[in-house]
Amino acid sequence: MTERYELQCRECRTSVGNRPSSVCEECFSPLEVTYDYDDIRTCLTREAIAQRAPGIWRYRELLPVADEYEATLPIGFTPLVPAPQLARHFRSRRLFLKNDCFCFPTLSFKDRVVAMAMAQARRFGFEVVGCASTGNLANAVAAQAARAGLRACVLIPADLESAKVVNTQVYGARLVRVAGNYDQVNRLCSQIADAYHWGFVNVNLRAYYAEGSKTVGYEIAEQLGWRLPDNVVVPMAGGSLITKIKKAFDELVKLGLVEPKPVKIFGAQATGCSPISTAVKAGQSDIAPQKPSTVARSLAIGNPADGHYAIQAITGSGGWAEDVSDKEVVDAMQLLAATEGVFAETAGGVTVGVARKLFAQGRISPDETTVLCITGNGLKTVEALQGRLELPEPIPAKLAAFQEHIADEAEAVAV
Ligand SMILES: *Cc1c(COP(=O)(O)O)cnc(C)c1O
Ligand SMILES: [Zn+2]
Numbered sequence: 001m002t003e004r005y006e007l008q009c010r011e012c013r014t015s016v017g018n019r020p021s022s023v024c025e026e027c028f029s030p031l032e033v034t035y036d037y038d039d040i041r042t043c044l045t046r047e048a049i050a051q052r053a054p055g056i057w058r059y060r061e062l063l064p065v066a067d068e069y070e071a072t073l074p075i076g077f078t079p080l081v082p083a084p085q086l087a088r089h090f091r092s093r094r095l096f097l098k099n100d101c102f103c104f105p106t107l108s109f110k111d112r113v114v115a116m117a118m119a120q121a122r123r124f125g126f127e128v129v130g131c132a133s134t135g136n137l138a139n140a141v142a143a144q145a146a147r148a149g150l151r152a153c154v155l156i157p158a159d160l161e162s163a164k165v166v167n168t169q170v171y172g173a174r175l176v177r178v179a180g181n182y183d184q185v186n187r188l189c190s191q192i193a194d195a196y197h198w199g200f201v202n203v204n205l206r207a208y209y210a211e212g213s214k215t216v217g218y219e220i221a222e223q224l225g226w227r228l229p230d231n232v233v234v235p236m237a238g239g240s241l242i243t244k245i246k247k248a249f250d251e252l253v254k255l256g257l258v259e260p261k262p263v264k265i266f267g268a269q270a271t272g273c274s275p276i277s278t279a280v281k282a283g284q285s286d287i288a289p290q291k292p293s294t295v296a297r298s299l300a301i302g303n304p305a306d307g308h309y310a311i312q313a314i315t316g317s318g319g320w321a322e323d324v325s326d327k328e329v330v331d332a333m334q335l336l337a338a339t340e341g342v343f344a345e346t347a348g349g350v351t352v353g354v355a356r357k358l359f360a361q362g363r364i365s366p367d368e369t370t371v372l373c374i375t376g377n378g379l380k381t382v383e384a385l386q387g388r389l390e391l392p393e394p395i396p397a398k399l400a401a402f403q404e405h406i407a408d409e410a411e412a413v414a415v
Helices: 037-043 046-050 056-062 084-090 110-123 136-148 162-169 182-195 206-211 214-223 240-254 275-282 307-316 326-340 346-360 378-385 399-405
Strands: 005-009 015-017 031-035 080-082 095-099 128-132 151-157 174-178 231-235 264-270 321-324 370-374
Touching (some): 031 206, 037 056, 056 214, 084 346, 110 128, 128 136, 151 162, 151 182, 162 174, 162 378, 174 182, 214 240, 231 240, 240 307, 264 307, 326 346, 346 370, 346 378
Parallel strands (some): 151 174, 231 370, 264 321
Antiparallel strands (some): 080 095
16 A cells, blocks of 8 residues: 555654554644655646546545545535625625535535545444534535445534434434533543544544545635635634645645745634634633534534644734624525525534624735635525524415515516
């Protein structure tokens, strides 16, 4: 097997090879995947990438998979689309949406990370894969485990949206609902991972899993014509996605695939669970854990594993973090749908709501290229819109009834 990657401690830089572990035994800091960039520079060119199928595997030298690994799912390469009508609301002139509402196969960016964990589950010979999830991860693990012929055991907080529960069970995954919040579920999963020989995608396989998020960054750069944006706004739960988008941009510069350019990284949270944005706003470099209470359940992690690194990525780039109330989240979901025809889940409402604030505060300048990361599909969180959209009474199947019904529509002109 030809492997061009291995785990290294983020702090003491000890290299530990490849193994199902996410903490350094020397200093207990998180492990991270590193690559031989000098080697990759010689083979990975824009032209080579352009000849490959659209999807995350076109950047495979920069992902933790062996050369021989046969990937079967066309994950990622989601649309990067201009958002001119939303831009007008923000008085922005160059606004884009990176739209992972359409990520294959389970309609959120978590399909990208799970693909990495699955490759490693195979490599380490795990027959059961598990995860602690706020919903989307559960969906992605259940689907990809079914596809890979592995058993899945998924632990979730008991109060998740029904679509996320159904979208896990339908694949035949074992679903364990825990009476507690995500942070309690996560602690339980660490104990299970110690007691059972299982691959937990965000516990003992976390270092590998997290690398999948880099593909969002690679795609944004490639889809902008191999250019980096000026600003990117990213929703944060555990804080992994935002740090990996930064890592992706840095790698592309290091490999000479894009011109060096400062990119401001902006983090978005819901006020009801905002440990990272609170720390950024207070100028602190570490997290004070919170007890989550927000409609944005996919982001409800009160003690984010990568919080410290997310803060570094944000402040080091000259960016900022903000948070929005549940009402602002749902307002923003409706604004995004009504302006751009994109129905995002609550996390998308968080991103758009925060972006609106950042433009209003003058932290993002209107003439710069700004990308909003829309990470999951609105069909998964329809509960959030309850009480917002009135279900009209049925009318008789008669033209006169219809005319009466729409009498208030000024534009409805009879022919
Ligand atoms: C998990 C998730 C995030 C944030 O991911 P982290 O890497 O944990 O910060 C953002 N959006 C959605 C829809 C998610 O499911
Ligand atoms: Zn260490």
